[in-house]
Amino acid sequence: MSKWPNIANAILFNLSWLAIVLTQSPVIAPLIVAVHLLLHYRVMPKGELRLIAGVTVGGAIIDQMLFKVGVFNLAGQPGLAPLWMTCLWPVFATTLMHSFAVLQNRVLLAAACGAVGGSLSYIAGVRLSAMEFASPLWGPVIVGILWAAVFPLLLQIAARLQDRRDALQSWSPPVRRAFD
Secondary structure (H helix, E strand, O other), X not given: OOOHHHHHXXXXXXXXXXXXXXXXXXXXXXXXXXXXXXXHHHHOOOOOHHHHHHHHHHHHHHHHHHHHOOOEEEOOEOOXXXXXXXXXXXXXXXXXXXXXXXXXXXXXXXXXXXXXXXXXXXXXXXXXXXXXXXXXXXXXXXXHHHHHHHHHHHHHHHHHHHHHHHHHOOOOHXXXXXXX
């Protein structure tokens, strides 16, 4: 199987992430997500909508909790996670069955990548936005620990959904519809 779709997926994710963080707009960020999802579904197989929706809701809850417990603040003030930050989650979710799929069965490596990558992503987001860590030391550590657990879990969920979808492909259309 060609690796180009996964490379395209990784490039699209990074471009969308950067555009969302740089604009920090409650209007433009959802538009970027819409364009990202349209492009994603032109190249990738269908069937990820539940995963993307679930990751988006779960991620929004995680970010809100991080703001609520004081890991993050906006311009020195406690508050809610901004909409643009929530818009990063569906874009990220599109990578779980594609560019990050190689980590689905490598839990320890996924945990290490989640700890490092999650922290670095939030550090970059903090540096490029009005968002701040309440503690420059403990904020990234807390995010890293959280992502060491969340990333492998999301990859396992994606793998199970992908296996289920692949297994259903050989069934007749009426049987497949019963599982949708």
